[in-house]
Amino acid sequence: MLEKQNLLGLTQEQFKKFFSDLDEKPFRTKQIMQWIYHQGASNFDDMHNFSKDLRQKLRAIASLELPEVVSINNSKDGVIKWVIKLGEENHIETVYIPQKDRGTLCISSQVGCALACTFCSTGYQGFNRNLKSYEIIAQVLIAQNHLKESKKRISNVVFMGMGEPLLNESPVYDACELLLDDWAFGLSRRRVTVSSSGIVPALLRMSDKVPVSLAISLHASNDELRDVLVPINQKYPIKELMKACHYYLNAGTQERHVLFEYVMLEGVNDSVEHARSLSKLLNYWFKGESAKVNLIPFNPFPETKYQTSKESTIDKFQDVLFRSGIRTTTRRTRGDDVDAACGQLAGKVLDKSRRNAGRNQLLS
Template identity: 70%
Template sequence: MNEKQNLLNYNQQALNDFFAKLGEKPYRTKQIMKWIYKDHVFDFNQMLNLSKKLREQLTEIACIDFPTVVSKNHALDGVVKWVIDMGSENNVEMVYIPEKDRGTLCISSQVGCALACTFCSTGYQGFNRNLSTAEIIAQVLIANLHLTSSGKRISNVVFMGMGEPMLNEEAVYSACDLLLDDLSFGLSRRKVTISSSGVVPALERMSERVPVSLAISLHAPTDDLRDELVPINKKYPIKELMRACDVYLNAGTQERHILFEYVMLKGVNDSQQHAEQLAKLLKGVSAKVNLIPFNPFPQSEYQVSSVRTIEKFQNILFSQGIRTMTRRTRGEDVDAACGQLAGKVKDKTKRTDARRN
């Protein structure tokens, strides 16, 4: 018996193709997307504007399946963290961050992460697999279902949870299609952000494939230091990364900007020299820098830079005309802050075993 097709895997075009193979007209796509994404109805038998024959056919060959929520934790500052069971002893985490004028959902794209950035808890868990489009989109639906009852909304979605989105391109692109589609979530392109550590070929493809916002996990202004903090830099050094950023900025007809993320590590990347090097690197680039105070986790030996050091670093960038902000730490009491997401990963890379020995 063939496995049922999870319709959460399909963007609008894929659903059109799916229904065409069943001999149905494209309007069926609009009907079923409304049921799923607007009405939150996931049982085909309740979709009464579909013919009885089609409802029976869909029940036989398709499904709308969600992963299970393992836990939901509320931080004192209003942040919510979900742990979601992805099967085979694997969990991922997602986080909702409420602000006065918006609500941001931080979602995961992989079970674990293969890039092993030294300041990130996810990197210490190892890597198991990519998430499907359905598993990515289900995170947004789950959060919507949980938040609606409390009058909260998701205005922004960021791929800044577990995993490197650009190592799971097709699923992430398809999920972005759904996030932007008026028939599903209807977010504007500026409200959806992909964060990458710098997978250069994928970044160049993304520039043309999905018109969403881009954040780059930079964290160092020189190759020597970035090789240590963000190991993928050894394959795609800063010069190549900046060239890919230029491709992104010049793609399409609408103005684009890049957010460069920079975690502040005491005595590692937070000196006046580092700030000056960063300002020189980003001179003339349409960008903003987000300084992120390091959030500790058990396996790490790093410490967060002092408030005074971060302010001094920020002022140097300001003086060089670089737009800069410092991210306020949120959700730290439930391990939901940036860099703290760990989930539960059955590591296929054996990297965790190597660290123990």
């Protein structure tokens, strides 16, 4: 018996081909997408503008199945974390962060992560596999269904959960297309952000494919330190990364934005000298362009050797960047009481990366 195709995650063009193969007209695409994403339908029988024969055919060959939610954790500050089971003892985590003017959903793109950034809890879990497009979109649907009860909304989606999005390109691009599609979630391109540690060839490809916002997990302004914190830097050093970011900003006709994320680690990358070096780097490459820095207080986890920078140290660091003309914000720590803060997402991963045999080995 053939496995049923999960239709969640199909783009408009993919749906058109799907219905064409069934000898159905293209208008079925708009109908089914609006049923799924606007009406929240999870059963083909609810789609009453489909013929009985079509509904029967869809039940036989396709599904709209969401993965199992193992637990829902509510933080005292309003953050919600879903732990989602994906089989083979694998779990991913998805986080909703409410704010006064928006609600941000942080989604995962991989089961675990192969990049082994030394300050990130996900990196310590190892890596199992990439998520399929329907598994990425399912996270948004699970959160959306849950939030309806409290009349909360998802205004922003960020690929900042488990995994490196640009090592899972096609499913991530398809998911971005759906997030922007008016027949699906209808978000503006400025409200969808892909975060990357710096996979330069994929970043160049993304520049020409997906017009969303970009966040770069930078964390150091020189190769010697970044090689330690973000080991993929050994393969794609800072100069190559900056060139790729500059290309991204100038690709296409619409204005684009890049955010540089910088985790604040006490005594490691948080001195005034580090701030001056960072401001020099960014002003050289991006002066007058739409780029800014987000300082992230480090969120500890059991295996870590790092400590969080003192608040006064972060303030001094930010002041140096401000005075050099770089737009800078400091991220408020949210959801740390349920391990939902930045860098704390761990899930449960059946590691296939042999991480313990060599944590800093780079991808070939």
